[in-house]
Amino acid sequence: MLVNAFNRYVNNFRGFSREIWILTLITFINRAGTMVLPFLSKYLKEDLHFSYEQVGWVMVCFGFGSMIGSWLGGKLSDKIGFYKIMIFSLFTSGLLFFVIQFIKTFEGLCLAMFSIMIIADMFRPAMFVSLGVYAKPENRTRALTLVRLAVNLGFAAGPAMGGLIIMSIGYKGLFWVDGTSCIVSILIFALLVKEKKKETVHLDAIGDTKRKSVFQDKPFWIFLFISFTTAMVFFQLFTTLPLYHHEQFALTEFQTGLLMSFNGLMIFFLEMPIVSYFERKKTDKVKIVMYGALFMAISYYLLLIDFWVGILIVSILFVTFGEMFAFPFSNSFAMSRAPKGHEGRYMALYTMSFSLAHIMSSKTGMGIIAQFGYTVNWFFMATLAVFAVGCAVWLQRILLKENI
Template sequence: MIKRSFNAYLQSYQGLSKEIWLLALITFINRAGTMVVPFLSLYLTASLGYTLSEVGWVMTAFGTGSILGSWLGGKLTDHIGYYKVMLVSLIGSGVIFIVVQYLSEFWYLTTGIFVLMLVADMFRPAMYVSIRTHSKPENATRSVTLIRLAINLGFSFGPAIGGAIIAMMTYGVLFWIDGVTCMIAAILLYLLIHEKNQTATLSVDASTTKNTSAYTDVPYLVFLMVVFITGVMFLQLFATVPLYYKTIHLLTESQIGWLIAMNGMIIFLFEMPLINWLENQKISKTTVLWIGTLFLGLGFWVFNFSSWVGILIISMVFITLGEMLIFPFANSFAMERSKRGKAGEYMALFPIAFSAAHIIGPNLGMQLTEQFGYNFTWTLVFLASAVGLLLCYYLRYRLKVEKAGYENTDQKI
């Protein structure tokens, strides 16, 4: 039984290209060094003395830079290719990470965070296009999942090590580590992966589609609304939740780091087998998104049920399960939908929706918490999940109508 389960686990990783594995390695190194983000709200309050309201505005600058960076990355990917965009983003963000640690005045730091995310998130649409270029269509979801596993494995190491570093040294060391690991990732990308011409792949896709603009693709826009809402919810994990851990449950930075690292370890151990099983069950992506949105909402709502510290672990399990169900299939949905038009345009709007959540989510969470308290914020997050559930139903309906329309057209022809 154990041997059969282990073989099934290994089988879920088979069939992926060498380039996808190398991208996963580079992503892991880069993400393992990204230690600042989970502690950014704590850094701004504990080290720089910012108020929750000021932290909210810094987080808004974070999200605004992310949106513009994703848009710019998509445009550049369509014009100069994903490879050059990825290299420039990694090198540039590495330099800026090191510079940002020396900014403490509110407006200087806010501008620095904006520029950092502008450069760093150029990487995201380029990476999505690279995944599509280097993977077979039937392996698209698992390829995305492998990259996410690398991100989350790195994310498991990052907060845990970051929390220990803060306890022993200073927050400034984290910025140096972030900057250096970005540059190491850029060097490995240059040495290990060669640019592949994506023109042929895109032209084959375009020949079988209507070349629809992403901006007029209604089901895709509804899908982006789901991504935005779930993003607003999920990002509370890095904004209000660490403060909740510290102020309400009196956890240390090291304990917070280990608790957040639990998220990454669960994903590393269980996400790929779960995705492989769901794909074999032929469950629709919209159904998976619906279930994931429900679990994500419950993960925050359970905070209201008890002051017992064990509820933090229960919450993290729910949030992680929701994340495992939502994000791989959302990535895959976006990549499949991008075959209808320019890949860069489609794959830029996808991270832009998540970046828009960066603008609204953390700031909204901070402002609501400061004005009405944590319980009110967790309840509102759960209500947001209800809106997301309704949108998932509507998305499924639009896709059925679209499919029926294609079938009727084929019959007429």
């Protein structure tokens, strides 16, 4: 029975092209080295002694840079190709991570984070477009999930190692590791994967007259709002929660890293089987995203129990299931909604919704905590996730009418 279960698990990983596996490998290397993000708010607060307000503004600059980078990456992927954008983005941002550790002033870090994120986040829409090119149509959601697994396995290893690096040589070590991982991963990609052109198809030729422009696609904009709100709630995991761990329960950086690693390991073992199950059942993608938002709401309502440290594990459990339900299928919905020739624009807007969420999540969360404390912030974020559930129900009804 155990052998059969193992074989079923392994079967979920069959059928991918060589390019998809290389993309997965470089994503893992890159994300295992991405140790700055989970500890950025702690670095700014505890090492550079910035106020909550200043931490919030640096995160806002981080998010605005990410938004512009996402839009540029999507636009340029449609114009000059995803391959060149991916190589430029990761190689250049790797070099910039080496430099950013030497900037200590509030104004300097605002400008530096804004600049580096413009370049770094050009990579994301380009990578999504590359998956559409290198993956078979029937494997597309699983290919997205495979790359997400690499991201989360990287995050499982990264924060725990990051906590140890901070405790041994300080925060500067994170910047060196992050920059090196960017450069190494993109060099592997450039050496092993050849550029493959996207198919260019005229919109009239595919008979899709309803969705000629992303700006006229009303259901997609409702979907973007749902993606934005669920991401805004989820990103508390990287912005306010690490501070809460320390201030409420006196956890060390290593203990916070272990909690993040628990999130990553759960996703590694469970997300692909969950995605495969829903794909076999042909379950509506928006419905699964709705369940994801619901799990996230429960996760943050649980944090209102602030006298037992074990609640942090239970909360991480729920937010992880929320993430596994919401993000792979929202990703897949965005790609399937895009008409041929407009994939870059659609994926740019999708990734921009996450960038905007990063801005709003950190700024709103830090602002609420500074004024009213952590409890009010957890209640606000959980209620926002409930609102996303309502919007998903609304979107389902619109899509149902559209398909009649």
